[in-house]
Amino acid sequence: MAFQETIGLGVEAVKSHLSGIWRPLYIQLSVTDRCNLRCLYCNVPLRGKKDLSCGEWKKIIDQLHAGGTRRVTLLGGEPLIREDIGEIIRYIKGKGMSCGMTTNGYFVYKKLQDVLLLDTIAVSIDGDEAKTDYLRGKGTFQAVYEALEVLQNAGKRLLIDATIVKDNLDAVEAVLSIAERYRCQALINVAYHSSAINAPHIKELLMTDHQYRELFRQLIQAKKRGAPVFFSQKTYQALLYWNDYHKDKINNQEPLPVGFPRCQAGRCYAYIDTDGNMYPCPVNVGVVEALNCLDAGVEAAWKKTGTHSCRACTAACLIEYNALYSLQSYAIRNILRRY
Numbered sequence: 001m002a003f004q005e006t007i008g009l010g011v012e013a014v015k016s017h018l019s020g021i022w023r024p025l026y027i028q029l030s031v032t033d034r035c036n037l038r039c040l041y042c043n044v045p046l047r048g049k050k051d052l053s054c055g056e057w058k059k060i061i062d063q064l065h066a067g068g069t070r071r072v073t074l075l076g077g078e079p080l081i082r083e084d085i086g087e088i089i090r091y092i093k094g095k096g097m098s099c100g101m102t103t104n105g106y107f108v109y110k111k112l113q114d115v116l117l118l119d120t121i122a123v124s125i126d127g128d129e130a131k132t133d134y135l136r137g138k139g140t141f142q143a144v145y146e147a148l149e150v151l152q153n154a155g156k157r158l159l160i161d162a163t164i165v166k167d168n169l170d171a172v173e174a175v176l177s178i179a180e181r182y183r184c185q186a187l188i189n190v191a192y193h194s195s196a197i198n199a200p201h202i203k204e205l206l207m208t209d210h211q212y213r214e215l216f217r218q219l220i221q222a223k224k225r226g227a228p229v230f231f232s233q234k235t236y237q238a239l240l241y242w243n244d245y246h247k248d249k250i251n252n253q254e255p256l257p258v259g260f261p262r263c264q265a266g267r268c269y270a271y272i273d274t275d276g277n278m279y280p281c282p283v284n285v286g287v288v289e290a291l292n293c294l295d296a297g298v299e300a301a302w303k304k305t306g307t308h309s310c311r312a313c314t315a316a317c318l319i320e321y322n323a324l325y326s327l328q329s330y331a332i333r334n335i336l337r338r339y
């Protein structure tokens with residue numbers, strides 16, 4: 001996202017905090033369950049939800065824009081698998097909203113004209129060739145490398161997105177060296193595991209509590225030495241003191257663990273699933289009740305997301321959003337350092 005857009009989003013967040021009127025400033029939007037890959041930790045392609053049409057997404061996007069949305073990230077499945085993805089991106093951008101995407105990289109070259117319209121693009125890679133191909137499918141590493149080359153040559157602003165489970169626990173340095181090579185930053189998350197978008201056997205892929213803590217220590221050290229770790233040091237520090245990693249979120253009956261910002265899901269951001277159901281965030285897909293943006297309308301669906309009782313979670317990207325949208329100075333400094 002460009003500097004001005006980041007500042008603009010920050011100003012809107014400040015206005016929400018001052019007025020107490022919460023708007024869906026940032027939306028993650030899953031445009032398809034279809035995917036050419038079958039990553040071990042993911043259930044999305046196996047759910048096989050029917051895609052909404054481009055026209056249906058346009059109706060939702062119109063209502064999001066009217067409701068205050070300023071940034072959209074397209075997810076899936078693999079968003080570039082949709083023939084009409086360029087039309088969806090153009091529609092979002094035509095409304096003056098910033099548009100990002102997370103992709104597995106396979107169709108970047110084929111869809112380059114559409115990809116070039118994006119403000120940011122994150123490509124998923126889970127370590128070196130052996131680890132990435134094991135977790136995401138044979139040939140994936142090579143495909144991602146080719147996508148990164150194409151994007152770098154096109155001068156695109158890039159991110160690398162990595163998910164750590166027990167099988168790629170030692171992948172952090174490989175991910176960081178790829179990020180260094182492409183002069184970008186790495187979003188390094190641990191797999192959450194209670195959502196309907198996680199594979200049913202996800203618990204078999206989780207690390208021990210000791211391994212989680214070693215991983216977060218390693219990420220804190222890497223951040224301190226200036227490695228391209230995207231999330232704040234404080235995000236990983238908070239995660240270091242999580243009580244039980246086999247429980248990926250806690251509710252508001254439990255005390256807020258040390259260092260966790262207040263959850264802003266349903267206050268400043270939300271996630272819309274492939275069928276148009278709006279959830280506070282991806283971790284709560286199939287967990288909390290949701291309203292459908294087409295049937296109930298975006299405004300009602302958004303109000304519903306604000307009723308969740310979730311308090312904190314182990315999803316690093318969401319902790320970082322929570323810090324940013326609750327205007328924590330360390331998170332604001334962290335994001336501004338990118339410019």
Ligand code: SF4
Pocket residue numbers: 035036037038039042043044045076077078104136
């Ligand atoms: S994690 Fe992404 S690339 Fe992998 S199967 Fe799921 S949707 Fe496809």
Ligand code: SF4
Pocket residue numbers: 249263264265280281282283284308310311312313314315318319
């Ligand atoms: S704490 Fe907030 S962001 Fe995290 S899982 Fe719960 S609702 Fe989602």
